Amino acid sequence: xQQGAAAATELASPSGFKPKAGYESAAITLPGMxxxxxxxxxxxxxxxxxxxxxxxxxxxxxxxxxDLQKLHEQYGDVMExxxxxxxNYDKERSAREFVEEFxxxxxxxxxxxxxxxxxxxVNNFPTSFLIDGNGVIRERINGVVTYxxxxxxxxxxxxxxxx
Numbered sequence: 001x002q003q004g005a006a007a008a009t010e011l012a013s014p015s016g017f018k019p020k021a022g023y024e025s026a027a028i029t030l031p032g033m034x035x036x037x038x039x040x041x042x043x044x045x046x047x048x049x050x051x052x053x054x055x056x057x058x059x060x061x062x063x064x065x066x067d068l069q070k071l072h073e074q075y076g077d078v079m080e081x082x083x084x085x086x087x088n089y090d091k092e093r094s095a096r097e098f099v100e101e102f103x104x105x106x107x108x109x110x111x112x113x114x115x116x117x118x119x120x121x122v123n124n125f126p127t128s129f130l131i132d133g134n135g136v137i138r139e140r141i142n143g144v145v146t147y148x149x150x151x152x153x154x155x156x157x158x159x160x161x162x163x
Contacts (some may be wrong), residue, residue, distance in 0.1 A: 043135025
């Protein structure tokens with residue numbers, strides 16, 4: 001099943017795709033911790049999309065986890081949040097324990113083969129992307145930022161015609 005998900009991702013990648021602000025996002029198709037297959041990005045949504053790449057052993061990921069849950073609860077009406085566990089660098093059991101420990105309720109996707117992590121050129125954790133409803137990457141954040149900065153960026157890019 002992973003090969004099919006990886007192939008779908010590669011086919012859905014826009015020509016000239018670059019994982020940085022101003023470029024069209026590539027669709028992400030991965031299994032979730034809920035065992036469902038999720039496809040996000042690529043301009044398929046109406047809301048702002050917040051995608052966070054993380055690993056359970058990552059100290060900065062531990063620091064930001066409570067803020068991400070709070071953002072999900074506070075801004076769920078204007079954005080969809082997804083976590084992408086870079087499972088090829090992590091242990092799935094550890095990832096599930098991390099989600100449980102921090103009470104994370106937004107969908108968690110499992111990049112078991114590292115296909116999406118490589119496609120989005122994620123070399124450190126956490127790395128987050130804000131993608132608008134047209135599928136354009138608006139922000140790429142490497143590392144942790146403050147809750148106030150996340151709020152500012154979410155409000156900036158969730159407004160209609162924010163471009």
